[in-house]
Structures are given as structure tokens and as C-alpha cells.
Amino acid sequence: MKNSILPFLLLAGICIACNNEASHTESVSKDSIVQQPKVDSAALQASGVYGGFVPCADCKGIMTYLSLHPDMTYSLEETYYERDDQVFRTASTWKMDNGKIILYDNDKIKLSFLRDNEKLYQLDHEGNRISGNLGDKYVLTKQGMIDKSRFKEKAAAGIDFIGHGTEPFWGIEIDKEKSITLTSPNFKDTIVVPYAEGSVANNVRQFHIESGKTKLDIVLTPQFCSDGMGDMLYEYSVRVKYNNKDYSGCGTLLNSF
Template structure:
């Protein structure tokens, strides 16, 4: 009887240890998916990001901002913003830089401001000023599509 209880206790400890290890593994896997891939592949070194991207971004006081952003391999950009139904066009050029993970860029505006984008396959997704993903009902409106 004593041997049976000892075996049950040992099995319980072993099972408990396996459960903890498994949940730790799952938590680690979840965070790895949210950050840069550990094999060294990033948007910066794996995607054909040097291109022209277009889309109509939301606007607080107009029908939208038709945006064309060209990213060049020398880390410079050309930006054209056309405010629809307002007859206002803004064009500028400057530089941009990658974040340390190689997943998003910051476009340094001529007025001292900046734009942030997550670089995905064939698209740029606008980020908020803190570099966080824009969520909510208009989230899909904050995408610039790569042009052929």
C-alpha cells in the first residue's frame, strides 16, 4: 500500500511538472509570434519593401487623404497626400528609418512630425504615434497597398 501511494505521489509530481513546462512553452511561443522571427528574417531583410504604396487614409475633416508613399533602398521617401474634396495637395521627400526589429518604419516629416508604418507583404499598415497597431472599425482603412 505504501509503495502504491509513493508511486501515485511521484506520478502526480511528474504530471504537474509536465503541465508547467507545457504552459511555459505555449506562453513563450505566443510572444515569439508577436515579435521578430528568431531565425533572423525581418521585413527589412526579407521583403521587397522598396516600392510605391497607395491608399486613401481616413481624414477628420475631409473625405479621405489619397496617399502615395514611395520608399527607396537608400532609406529616403517621396510622399504625396491629396486631401479629397479640399483641393489641397502636400508633397515632400525626406528620410525614414527602421525600428531595431526590422518590422516597421518611421517616416521623418519635413515639419518635424513623423508617420509610423508596419511593413507587411505587399502593404504598409499605419501605426499610431506610439507605434501601436490601429484597431477598431476603421482599422482596415489604414493600409497602403504596394503598387505593381
């Protein structure tokens, strides 16, 4: 009798263990599900980079770039022309309210805009469109970022940074494993100097290189930059001084430094 009961007890024990394991697995699966925050469709459509040259009371104008991110954060970059070209950056949160985009800074409203398709019209403190002779100048237009895939062959060849400028035309390529190359139709020869590690302060990277009779100073600043030849933005402004002559332009990072 005892021998006939034993198989049933063993089978029951196995079933209980299986049920417990299944229940545990189901519990873990439910607990491990992370609820992803829902992104408002209107906010998703509004997200992107907007830029414009807006009036300034005590300077030539303010080159303004506003990045609205889908996670409801923003970054604002304002360059005050002919006032030491000061650059002010703000990063905080934003929200949409009845078609208006409101930027906050330290829990206070910093700026507000009315969105109309690809444009943001700045509003006054009462939430109305800015009027007057310069009213139509307070507008930011949606911008596009340069497509880095156009430089994929350069990146594959080891080029870490590429930049260029106009007036006169010039170009620069930085390969941190080899060299820095500077070109221009105005140069008799292509300038190639060995790469030398630069210094970094406040995310601005600077190089000072002397090789033979060649003196080269390079400043790479992470800020939106337009080369004036298209409607796409680059992520860096570039300043180069070669043998006491200044060159300015835009650039993009292809591989990390």
C-alpha cells in the same frame, strides 16, 4: 672598367623607375576605389510605391502615395479630397526598426507603419496598429508603375507625352516638334492642333491653344495617378478642357519636353 659598369647602372636605373611606376599605379588604384554604401536587404525588399485611400477627419479621404527608395529617402504625396483637393508633398528619410518603417520630417517622426508582405499598416503615436471602426482603412498597398516599353513605338515616332481617361474614353498625344492630338469615340473627327510651347510653374506644365474654332487647355501635373482600369500607376495626372468640356485622366512622359 668604366665601360663595363655603365650597362649595369643603366639597367638598375630602369628597374628602379619601373618599380616606382608600379608602386604609384598600385597606390592610385587603391586610392581611386570608392566604397559603395551597402543597401540593407530588408530595406531593399520594402522599397517601392505604396498607395491607399485613408480616412480624413475633415474631408472625404486622403489619397496617399508613399515612395520608399533604397537609399533610405522617401517621397510622400497626400491629396485631400473635397478639401480643395489639396496636395501635400513631403520628402525626407526613413529607416526600418524591428519590422517597422519610420518616416522622418525635420528629424521628427512623421508617420510609422508595420510592413506585412505587400502592405503597410499605419501605426498610432505609440507604435500600435490603429484600432476602431476605421482601423482597417489605414493601410497602403504596394503598387506597380506603368511599363513605358509598351509605348516604345510611340516614343520612337516622336511622341513625347501620352495620356488617356475614361467616362468618356479619350486620349491625347503630344509631339513637341509637330502637334497635339486629341481623340475620343465621342468626337466626330480627331482633333489635331499645332504644338505651342506651354508654361511651367512648380513642375506643372500648362498649354493654352486656340486654332480656328478649337480651344484647348491642357494641364500636366507630376503626381501619381490611377486610371481606374488597372493596378498600375502613371506618373502624371492630366486635365484637358476642349471647347468648354472637361476631361481628366492619367499620362506618362515618353521623351523629355
